[in-house]
Amino acid sequence: MSRYIAGRLAQFVLVLLGVTLATFALLHLVPGNPARTLLGAHATAAEVALLDREWGLSRPLPAQYADYLVRLLHGNLGTSIYYQVPVSTLIGRALPVTLAMLAVGAFFGIAAAIPLALLAAVRQGRAADHAVRILPLVGLGMPPFWVGFILLIVFSLTVRLFPAGGYGTTPAQHLESLILPGLTVAAVTTPILVRSLRLALVDVLGSDFVIAATARGLARWRVLVRHGLRNALVPAVSVLAVNLGYLLGGSVVIENVFGLPGVGSLLLTGIFNRDFDIVQSVTLIYALLVVLINLGADLAYAALDPRVVLGR
Amino acid sequence: MRIRTAVPAALAVLLLAAGCSGGVSAAGSADSPASGKPVHGGNLVIDIETPQQDFDVNTTSDNESIWTYDQVAQTLYLNGPDGRSLVPGLATSYSLSASKLQWTFRLRHGVRFSTGAPMTSKDVVFSIEQALNPKSTWNFIDAPIKSVTAAGPYTVVITTKTPWAPLLADLALFANAIVPDDFGGQTRAAFFTHPVGTGPFKIKSWVKGESLKLVRNPYYWQPGKPYLNSVTYNAVSDASTRVVQLKGNQAQIIEAAPFAQLSALKAAGYRLGLFPSTRIDYVTMNELFKPFKDPRVRLAVSDALNTRAIMQAVFFGHGQAADSPLMPDVSYYSPVGLHVGNLAAARKELASSSYPHGGFSIDFIAGAGDPVQTAVAQIVQAELKPLNIAVKIRELDPSEVTAQEQSFHFGMRETYWTMDIIDPDEYVSFVLDGQAGSFANFTHFNDPVIDSLTSQAEVTFNSSTRQALYTRIQRLAAADAPIVWLGYSPYDYVSSPAVHGFYVYPEGNAHLENVWLSG
Secondary structure: OHHHHHHHHHHHHHHHHHHHHHHHHHHHHOOOOHHHHHHOOOOOHHHHHHHHHHOOOOOOHHHHHHHHHHHHHOOOOOEOOOOOOEHHHHHHHHHHHHHHHHHHHHHHHHHHHHHHHHHHHHOOOOHHHHHHHHHHHHHHOOOHHHHHHHHHHHHHHHOOOOOOOOOOOOHHHHHHHHHHHHHHHHHHHHHHHHHHHHHHHHHHHOOHHHHHHHHOOOOHHHHHHHHHHHHHHHHHHHHHHHHHHHHHHHHHHHHHHHOOOOHHHHHHHHHHOOOHHHHHHHHHHHHHHHHHHHHHHHHHHHHHOOOOOOOO | OOOOOOOOHHHHHHHHHOOOOOOOOHHHOOOOOOOOOOOOOOEEEEEEOOOOOOOOOOOOOOHHHHHHHHHHOOOOEEEOOOOOOEEEOOEEEEEEOOOOOEEEEEEOOOOEOOOOOEOOHHHHHHHHHHHOOOOOOOHHHHOOEEEEEEOOOOEEEEEEOOOOOOHHHHHOOHHHOOOOHHHHHOOHHHHOOOOOOOOOEEEEEEEOOOEEEEEEOOOOOOOOOOOOOEEEEEEOOOHHHHHHHHHOOOOOEEEOOOHHHHHHHHHOOOEEEEEOOOOEEEEEEOOOOHHHHOHHHHHHHHHHOOHHHHHHHHOOOOOEEOOOOOOOOOOOOOOOOOOOOOHHHHHHHHHOOOOOOOOEEEEEEEEOOOHHHHHHHHHHHHHHHHHOEEEEEEEEOHHHHHHHHHOOOOOEEEEEEOOOOOOOHHHHHHHOOOOOOOHHHHOOOOOHHHHHHHHHHHHOOOHHHHHHHHHHHHHHHHHHOOEEEEEEOOEEEEEOOOEEOOOEOOOOOEOHHHOEEOO
8 A cells, every 4th residue: 555655656746747847838938927017017128127137037947947846845835926925825825725615515515415316326217316317417507606606696695694705714704604615616516426426326236235235134224325335435436536626726716706815816816917936836736636636536445445455 | 075184375376277176076976075974983895806916115016005005104295086186195385496496395293103103304205215216116206306305303305306397296106105214124125014104094914915904093193083993905806706795795895896787786775986087098009010100090090990989888888988188187188189980081081191092900919808908909900990901909918918019019009097196297208208218108109399398397387388288288199199099987986885985086096084884
């Protein structure tokens, strides 16, 4: 197991190196100058050039990239040229917001998907099954920003159960502020999760060991949960991992709708301001999270299915 | 609500002669000044479009930072609510020497910084001197100042290199706000992280990129003000989210509400604040592009564009077509009339030009994703087609648009201007003066008569004479058409009915010390 993890981590280093190179190259290939953005339209070319020199942006690109890598190796993510504060401070503040939003979303997604998939699988081919199978079509047809606004209009403006965006200042307010964004995340993940989990359950519930367990007189719920669900969860975990990685990118939209100060919002303003260090660092963190989520999914397979032995 | 303090005689003469009515256009008022007895207390939340970036007055250029800084630090004279007048701020009066070179300012007594320290001439001298930094983005405004000296604890003398009529307006620029001598012993960088001034509020906390909280300055010099305990600015980039937050009472004032939603918000009981602004949108024509060197081609292009329709379309019925190169809420504006929206005249003008049949292609640069720039580019493209002039739109990163403009790699572009000071000198020097560093807003337009009139206006103190000079400048610019002036649009705010006394001045700043919350 530890050899497997070490091997995967070594692969990750290569992946992350590729991500840094691609992000750096793309950012510098796209026209746009942060000094010009900061100084505004009245600044002269000489003033822009002066700031470029001060920030080291007039140096050759390979030298700038090498500097960036050396800084990264020292754990230094750089300084935001727009806000003039360390990028690590900005990310340190924003990342917990995004992770908390995804965690709440994943919780809601799993909490909704498991009973729905069980219901559909148990009542295969009947009305309940059809209803649950239509759900993905409806869910996938709704863009997250639209779902977000509908939730805000219903639960914040009409029923007034939750705040209309923002993040609050206390832990209780933070949690309250994450409910609707979490539901929006769940609206995106649940349909796919339900569909894959239902398929896996239908497959598992028809297998010999489930029939054998039922024949041995085990309680229905025990057969469903201990034997059926546990086996069906393996492919579902994979789907959830892929979706969470996808949603990390989608957090830009959801955070914008709810006015959440997460890394998505940070990335967006970073792109607009050509704030190189912010964009590079957030992209790197996203890449790191995606590979870690996938590693987590692999480890979860092993935990859920004893037949899976990692590293062979 | 407005600051109403005694205007010294000399200033009053200046204002009266400037044609200042002292009134405010009622159309833009979100709230009448007399909407009840102000109540103390309450915490106001304002949703702004982009976060404050930097308060260092030598480098900052974003409006959010400037307008927030106005709540914290104040200038010797302050812009008046009508966009044309000045009212005493930290100075109570001034006198001008016979040579018109020395301005002696008498400072207000009893003014304290938010630290409790009294403000004296030492602080004023330091503040203006630090603004004179040649590296400052705003140095061009203070460039005529030769020296600043203290002539007693409450007297300051400013000497200019030449007689300089716009000085009082220049001193009202945020970059000339008064801060403690030597930044109160802090480094420049540390000071501007949490700047200290004599304004109605002081900075309590600032989470860069997210929110900024101001709390009342207990030492503020206007008795009984400010009314609010705190003002929190939240950066909410999505316009629809700002509207939702207003409706959910997460915010009581929102900036830049979508124009398309204004009617619905008004019907729902919210207060619309369409405040007269100094914004003017215009399309520049690069005269290094050969066809635009011919004034008849420029006039033909101007004639062909229906600015009324453009302003209506782009600002959802809230824009107004320009009738002068100057804005109505700026001193010395004169509605001289412009060549616009007449295709027959455009054809006739083009026929008499060096390109009688058109047949050339214009490179129109526009900021990618900028709704105004891209919409205007498309309309210009359609409206120049009948003249057999092709328009190729090149969408670029906003900073790249400016870079291409400043290196003259473009044919046309849409841009806009808002005034930072009340005197038109700032705008006319930048947009029309061919001898200035801006090459007449990067058009390479050069009219020696306009340049000479601009210089004369700078050294002329008599307002009638200045009015005559600026009227001539406006007429000449309209006749030469170096630029297509599209029109004027208001600042767009929406507030909850509980907000009173909120008024945005034509330069974009609001005096939040006058704002109070009811209920």
